[in-house]
Amino acid sequence: MRITAITLAVATVLAVGGCNRMGGSPDVGKAPSLEFDKPVSGEITSRSGVNFNDGSHHQLYQLKLDDKQLVGIKLTGALRGSIAVFNNGVLVSSSSPAYERGNDASLAFRANGAGSYQVAINADGPSAFGPYRVRAEKLVPYDGKPMVGEGEIGDLLVSKSQDYTLQVEKAGMYEIRLESEAFDTVLKLDGNGAQAENDDDGDGTNSQLRMPLEPGKYTLRVRSLGEDATGAFTLTAKRAELPANMVMRDGTTLPTSGSVFAMLDGEGRRRFLLSLPRPANVRLDAVSSEVDTVLRVVGGDVELADDDGGNGTNARLEESLPAGHYTVDVSSLSDEAGMVEVRVQVDGAASAAASAAATAAADAAAEVTN
Known part of the structure; x- marks a missing residue:
């Protein structure tokens, strides 16, 4: 210039x-x-x-x-x-x-x-x-009021970084975007036990965070990737309902048949437990449209890992496993946060459940007859 x-x-x-x-x-x-x-x-x-x-x-x-x-x-x-x-x-x-x-x-x-x-x-x-x-x-200066639930803030970046408040009143999946035609944006969220930062995950040089948030107060920090850049920007927040089978914390036990959704943390990881009462053929899929997934299963003498074994960049593991308890780590290849669906299928799980239900029904009928 x-x-x-x-x-x-x-x-x-x-x-x-x-x-x-x-x-x-x-x-x-x-x-x-x-x-x-x-x-x-x-x-x-x-x-x-x-x-x-x-x-x-x-x-x-x-x-x-x-x-x-x-x-x-x-x-x-x-x-x-x-x-x-x-x-x-x-x-x-x-x-x-x-x-x-x-x-x-x-x-x-x-x-x-x-x-x-x-x-x-x-x-x-x-x-x-x-x-x-x-x-x-x-330009109309920002009035300083917090953004409650959803909304939009238009303001001018005139310092190295500026903080804004997001007040979440209802839990949900929140998409927060920082857009500017004047500078390369960086967006950081901190508060209520959550922390995340993003640069260039939106369109062009815009930033975006998509993550589940619990009710509480959060700080949104706006800055430019270039130290001296300034200019106008727009900060928006939108809420969507969480999936019914959403897992929020590490250490959750996976079902033997079905799926759960999870948001990978700020380091792009989430950990689950898988328990097998008897030997079984197990299939695990980590499916995501947001990140390149990686699966790792550890337990006893077993240590398995996969990247891209499923469709596209989705990870998949299929293996005959002995009875026992296993740790299932789901991560992203580039250590990024993102939504992942973990699908589980254990051979015989459905038939075993049906057999147990039939046995319970027969026992109940026998008690009535007696």
């Missing part, structure tokens, strides 16, 4: 009272005005002002602001470019690099004094030209 060169050019123009020009662009004092909620169309051509560090071009605008005012600026159109904002020759804010955002660019900032600010629309290289549309809008 050509911020250094533009800063020097703007400072020079201001210092000499408008006598010098930025590569043929109008003086800062003669730059056209940019007003709130009134989009302006323009075009970067070979006649636009030149950025002296690489020969790319720019266009300047003036934007009058009150002190501490929150502002958002967005650049759209065919031009592949960026935005930089200056106040008296000092850089105030700049848009993030162009990766993963197409031609659009955006930024948000808080004015550090009343007056006229300079908004520079910069082409991304000496051969970048084309039409664009730039829009400035007043």
Whole structure:
């Protein structure tokens, strides 16, 4: 980005009272005005002002602001470019690099004094030209109230990290998303015995956490992957019902026929117990659309492991096991949290249960007859 060169050019123009020009662009004092909620169309051509560090071009605008005012600026159109904002020759804010955002660019900032600010629309290289549309809008600051159950918070990241409160009143599966066009997001949840962090699990450079939460208060920490990046973002939370056979804690005994759902913890793991009163053929599947699963079974002289033995990236183990107690570890290959369904089939389990039920019924009938 050509911020250094533009800063020097703007400072020079201001210092000499408008006598010098930025590569043929109008003086800062003669730059056209940019007003709130009134989009302006323009075009970067070979006649636009030149950025002296690489020969790319720019266009300047003036934007009058009150002190501490929150502002958002967005650049759209065919031009592949960026935005930089200056106040008296000092850089105030700049848009993030162009990766993963197409031609659009955006930024948000808080004015550090009343007056006229300079908004520079910069082409991304000496051969970048084309039409664009730039829009400035007043941003409403976050009111500081907690997000209760579900909802949305729109705010401006102006520090290294910022904390927000999620108040969960009903247990469920919660999807929490952090989205921004201005910076590469990182989202962290902490509270009520739960902890998780995510970067880039949503679309592009957005973050997402999906996990079961019990009633209580949680802290959501918002930050940028880049230390100095700032800008506007949206934080949302949505709730869905948990599966009826959801397992929340390690050490739960697996059924001999059926399945359970579990959320892998922050290290991408969950542990179960499997008890076999007699030798049996056992099939275990760890099925997930969110993580690449791994299965491990340990007990007595038995130690088994599998990755991708099922469909796709799902793990599967099929083995004849002696009677005994076994530990079943389910994990993700990349140590990530995610929802997993653990399916269990023990040969003879259904027939044994039916036989036991038939025996109990016969005994009850015999007692009645006697």
